[in-house]
Amino acid sequence: MTDRLLQQLNTIASLTETEEQAFVAITTTRRLRKKEWLMRQGDICRMVTFIYSGSLRLFHTVDGEEKTIQFFFENALYTDYLSFLTGQPTLENVQALEDCALVQFSRTDLEQLYQQHPVFERIGRISAERAFLSLSARNTLLTNQSPEVRYQQLIRARPDLFQRVPQYHIASFLGIKPESLSRIRKRMATR
Amino acid sequence: MTDRLLQQLNTIASLTETEEQAFVAITTTRRLRKKEWLMRQGDICRMVTFIYSGSLRLFHTVDGEEKTIQFFFENALYTDYLSFLTGQPTLENVQALEDCALVQFSRTDLEQLYQQHPVFERIGRISAERAFLSLSARNTLLTNQSPEVRYQQLIRARPDLFQRVPQYHIASFLGIKPESLSRIRKRMATR
DNA sequence: CCGAATGATTGATTTCGGTTAAGAAATCAC
């Protein structure tokens, strides 16, 4: 399982045999059944998680309502940056949508790795930059457009989503109610 | 002018005399009159800009409409991360709301500085992390709440804004029309 | 100081998502 994560890392910066081994040494694997939790609000996030297979949903709870922030599928990386960096309790809930196989490593081990093999610093920086850019793209999508346009763009960008995620989670991700998404779909079908 | 930027950097990681001098050597200063442009859509962003005094507005143009993304005041840093990192043309427009005094340095010079004085790598990383966290906070504000609540939170978070920025720009920042902001204010005044 | 431009408010109307409630369709568990 860790092989595929290593492949990903190698596309960012190439690793020597030694570096790869040092990295593998800090990883652990873990399985999650559908509906089990990777993270609950109030936890402290100390791990980075690589999704080998399956899918997860990240949401915040605001006024008793779940606001879906992101979906994760195979080959994605997840960590709560805020909690991971500051050590504060997280506001995020992460739940398995499907059974998952995961690869994890801890912040502590990662920092030792940074010191032993500086190439991982580079990987860490580039990952952070990518996280920023992707958050920024999500921002643009969700704040500049009407729900209908957001839905259209989402279909184009991630058609896979609709095969694997219940529609009411997608509605929540788009910032609307399931009934409204249903209406939007109807409206678009008739036009 | 560069003094105050140095002060800011020193709060992130302390710099030696030599490092400070090396940094000062790559900075240039610049003035901008009200309504002049720091950046136009299509430009390539090669600079980081520190606002010594004055204010700027960052907006995107979507379907011919200006969507205000952020305001910058004295002591803020601005760069278009996407364009700065990838060298692609920017989607951002940045215009002076008031006369500005700015300190700038280029990406090229910054990268040389990284190599000569690794402490700047650290500063760069932490700045990127902060940018991520602040974008994330802005996200939460703008996507989870109704316009009225967003307005209330904005007043509490940035009361200064309303002294220095026309109301229709604030409306745009909140994702609504000026007329609607006017009505929200009226509604809140009577209740 | 005055006219012009800019910015803010108000009103009438339309559009669209939220709410509530009901029922249909799909999926799951036994």
Next chain:
DNA sequence: GTGATTTCTTAACCGAAATCAATCATTCGG
């Protein structure tokens, strides 16, 4: 396979923001 649960759709009504248009207030340039 059947009943139960979960998910999706539909409908009626409501409220809030958009739109269109006019007016009022403020600021700016000469």
